[in-house]
Amino acid sequence: MDLNTVTEVRDARRRATWQPGDAWLGGGTYLFSEPQPHIRRLVDLGRMGWQPLRTTADGGLEIAATCTVAELSGHGRQAAWRAAPLVEQCCRAFLASWKIWNMATVGGNLCNGLPAGPMISLTAALDGVCLLLAQSGAVREVPVADFVIGAGVKVLEPGELLRSITLPARALAARTAFRQASLYGLGRSGALVIGTLDPVDGSLTITVTASTVRPIRFWFPPEPTAEAVRDALEDGIRADEYYDDIHGLPAWRRHMTFRYAEEIRRELNREATR
Structure with missing residues (x-):
């Protein structure tokens, strides 16, 4: 999509005073996907030469x-x-x-x-x-x-x-478990829950995303019970933190979050006992 409010594209290697209406340009897949009427200048990071x-x-x-x-x-x-x-x-x-x-x-x-x-x-x-x-x-x-x-x-x-x-x-040495749900085959994630089993102390971390408006992480000592995980999610995620849009209602997102957290608990508890 053409951004017809943009009047200048600057190379990020050239230092310049940041102004209202500026935006950093990386890949541009979001910026050029829809109108951005508030943007007047793009600061292009493409030639920064950062090692990926x-x-x-x-x-x-x-x-x-x-x-x-x-x-x-x-x-x-x-x-x-x-x-x-x-x-x-x-x-x-x-x-x-x-x-x-x-x-x-x-x-x-x-x-x-x-x-x-x-x-x-x-x-x-x-x-x-x-x-x-x-x-x-x-x-x-x-x-x-x-x-x-x-x-x-x-x-x-x-x-x-x-x-x-x-x-x-x-973290890279951790065992992991991954669960994702979408309402349809090629849909946006409605719930994405990841578990990691710490390689040093055996603790379990469950990270909740997509179903909530922000990433929310839960840490448990080794081999937590189902009740401990359920109670942590109950206490740690407010009702208004479940996201609500066309890709899933909050009640469904909550249900999938709890279901996946329990599946991950069981999977990584088995890994811990091997």
Whole structure:
């Protein structure tokens, strides 16, 4: 779609004063999908030269905000980490065309902040931490689980840029379980629940996304009971935090969340006893 309110496209390598009406341009799959009447200038990140994926000194993974879904998917299929299958499962949760896969960026998916964003699901479940760069040069780190605070609502300040997301080595070594529900075959996720079994202490973490307006994580000591998981979800997710749109009513999303959390508990409890 043509954005007929845009009067200038700037290279992000050229420092300039951030103005109202500016927007960062990564892959552009969202920006060019619908009218953006509030945008006057695009600041293009395409030539920043950021390495899409990099192994950190401690064995973790740094994902550049400009890394495409296709690049991440390819890397995940070749990786040796125990959590590697989760990468492909979340990439496939896009149910997108090959054009979207090759243009859409991990950072763009996070910065849209939509409940069904599968890159939010993946990076929140694997203890991801966002590196944010302010126009002043200040740097701060925010866990992905705290980065999205509502449907389309992020903690980004005006002009602040998501530079990368880092997944720690310990999370990459976790056993994982994945559940996703959509109302129809090629539909947007109505519930996406991920479980991770800590490789060190055997604790279980369940991350709820898509059914809720923000990522919500629950931690349990080894081999939690069904009652413990059910009670945690009851207490930890308010009724108004279940998302409501054409892709699923809150009651259905809640039902699938509880069902998948129990399935994950059973699956990873069995893994823990092997």
